[in-house]
Amino acid sequence: MSYYYTGCAEHYEPHFLDACFLCRKPLGFNTDIFMYRGNTPFCSKDCRQEQIEMDDAKEKSWKRSASSSIRKSEQSKNATGTTTPDKPVRTGTVAVA
Numbered sequence: 001m002s003y004y005y006t007g008c009a010e011h012y013e014p015h016f017l018d019a020c021f022l023c024r025k026p027l028g029f030n031t032d033i034f035m036y037r038g039n040t041p042f043c044s045k046d047c048r049q050e051q052i053e054m055d056d057a058k059e060k061s062w063k064r065s066a067s068s069s070i071r072k073s074e075q076s077k078n079a080t081g082t083t084t085p086d087k088p089v090r091t092g093t094v095a096v097a
């Protein structure tokens with residue numbers, strides 16, 4: 001079992017742990033279960049990663065400027081004062097705190 005907790009489980013209902021949340025593949029007792037947000041089970045890292053990315057995209061639109069801590073990995077590379085004129089697109093909100 002590889003339980004993996006990523007923070008709080010605010011708006012998620014507790015899910016049954018017998019099927020992958022994403023692809024609905026049955027999860028047996030001897031199957032590795034990859035947890036996300038504490039109570040969402042996935043059959044594989046790939047499935048979990050997809051859900052994480054979907055949630056991440058959602059959170060970006062929900063919490064535009066409310067919190068800048070959720071997307072640290074993706075934004076850390078260009079978050080600090082990007083003044084490169086050649087780069088046309090910055091994805092989402094750049095943290096200018």
Ligand SMILES: [Zn+2]
Binds near residue numbers: 021022023024025043
């Ligand atoms: Zn799955």
